[in-house]
Amino acid sequence: MKKFLILAALTFCFNNGYAKIIIDNEWARLTPNGMGAVYFEIKNTNTEDDFLIKASSPNAKSVMIHETQRMGNMTHMKHHSNGTKIPANNSVLFQPGSFHIMLSSIDKNLKLGDKILINLIFQNHENISIEPILKIKPPIK
Numbered sequence: 382m383k384k385f386l387i388l389a390a391l392t393f394c395f396n397n398g399y400a401k402i403i404i405d406n407e408w409a410r411l412t413p414n415g416m417g418a419v420y421f422e423i424k425n426t427n428t429e430d431d432f433l434i435k436a437s438s439p440n441a442k443s444v445m446i447h448e449t450q451r452m453g454n455m456t457h458m459k460h461h462s463n464g465t466k467i468p469a470n471n472s473v474l475f476q477p478g479s480f481h482i483m484l485s486s487i488d489k490n491l492k493l494g495d496k497i498l499i500n501l502i503f504q505n506h507e508n509i510s511i512e513p514i515l516k517i518k519p520p521i522k
């Protein structure tokens with residue numbers, strides 16, 4: 382009986398307590414015309430896939446999940462309106478030339494070195510807020 386209880390407790394922890402979404406190395410690029418992009422790594426430590434459904438910010442009028450795609454010599458941005466899959470026990474890198482959170486009409490009072498508040502909304506995980514610092518170039522590791 383005792384064994385069963387311990388097992389049940391462990392199962393509960395793995396499903397709820399420890400399994401989660403982790404955001405790492407977040408930063409944001411500010412470009413002159415009030416546009417910008419947010420980059421980070423999303424880790425899914427859960428045993429089930431999750432989806433980043435949408436993102437929002439009180440500091441930008443438009444916030445969209447984009448993926449830069451190359452077609453021959455052209456690049457274009459695909460709008461992930463249905464969200465982006467974050468596979469179980471895996472991570473997805475949001476980085477220049479790939480996935481990014483596209484910002485437009487950023488609050489004019491924000492400048493380089495300031496933080497911008499971004500809310501990330503997931504299908505199976507509670508919302509996560511991040512505050513990446515606005516930079517021009519990627520931070521040096």
Ligand SMILES: [Cu+2]
Nearest residue numbers: 447458481483
């Ligand atoms: Cu974009």
